[in-house]
Amino acid sequence: MTSRLHALCFDAHDPVRLARFWAELLRWETPQDSGDSFDGITLLPTDDTGFRLRFLPTQEQKTGQNHMHFDLTSRSLDDQKQVVEKALELGARHIDIGQRPEEGHVVLADPEGNEFCVIEPGNSFLAECGFIGALAGDGSREAGYFWSRALGWPLVWDQDQETAIRSPHGGPKVTWGGPPLMPKTGKERLHFDLAPPGGSDHQAEIDRLVSLGASRIDIGQGDVDWAVMADPDGHEFCVLTPR
Numbered sequence: 001m002t003s004r005l006h007a008l009c010f011d012a013h014d015p016v017r018l019a020r021f022w023a024e025l026l027r028w029e030t031p032q033d034s035g036d037s038f039d040g041i042t043l044l045p046t047d048d049t050g051f052r053l054r055f056l057p058t059q060e061q062k063t064g065q066n067h068m069h070f071d072l073t074s075r076s077l078d079d080q081k082q083v084v085e086k087a088l089e090l091g092a093r094h095i096d097i098g099q100r101p102e103e104g105h106v107v108l109a110d111p112e113g114n115e116f117c118v119i120e121p122g123n124s125f126l127a128e129c130g131f132i133g134a135l136a137g138d139g140s141r142e143a144g145y146f147w148s149r150a151l152g153w154p155l156v157w158d159q160d161q162e163t164a165i166r167s168p169h170g171g172p173k174v175t176w177g178g179p180p181l182m183p184k185t186g187k188e189r190l191h192f193d194l195a196p197p198g199g200s201d202h203q204a205e206i207d208r209l210v211s212l213g214a215s216r217i218d219i220g221q222g223d224v225d226w227a228v229m230a231d232p233d234g235h236e237f238c239v240l241t242p243r
Helices: 015-026 077-090 141-151 202-212
Strands: 004-012 041-043 052-057 068-072 106-109 115-118 132-137 155-159 162-166 173-176 190-195 227-230 236-239
Touching: 004 015, 015 041, 015 052, 015 077, 077 106, 077 115, 141 155, 141 162, 141 173, 141 202, 155 173, 202 227, 202 236
Parallel strands: 004 052, 068 115, 132 173, 190 236
Antiparallel strands: 004 190, 041 052, 068 132, 106 115, 155 162, 162 173, 227 236
16 A cells, blocks of 8 residues: 655744644634644645645745645636735735746745745636645656655646646645756755555555655654655655554
8 A cells, every 4th residue: 555645744934824824725724823833733624635734843944936836726717816815815925936927827925935826717727626726846757657656646647748646536636847847945845744554564665665766865854753755856755654
């Protein structure tokens, strides 16, 4: 059995505030104010997203553009406008990452500068997806193949070096845009937590992921009971200890 995608983790200077922003924007349950605990703040999905969001405390500054971002869908131009207005009221801001004026999506950043897009209505690629239409990533075709095998999610797009996968149970697509890839500027601000099946052999799962193209890495995590790894593009992820 393969690991499941347990969480998408955000490094945050203020985990509580950032969690509240995303909870209100996504219409997920707002977390209780539990302070800056080491374990951070967790949001559980109230839709078909299928994985939780975790907000972990950090003192590091954001450097460069994130290699992953959410694409949020809209049902109409008025709905798109309302989503953008709500995001701005919650603390988002407009940003320019080189998008062209004729493109219909709106590019925003959350209160800690994490990029996300509100996609125009009628986008056929995200037509069957929910409010979180995709987790769009900067990455190679090899990374898309790796994650398809790592999670057991089928490829739903594989053309012109661009790839996408989606859980058999639905939810957002995870995409990789192909070359040219952005330069890596330090530790990723967003990363995946994978959870092996309960009772499974942790080392055996790590070995399987290595055989697929991952590598063990040291980012200064110290003596912890999870493994820090990197996918074929060098983007970090964690493999939790089976429970």
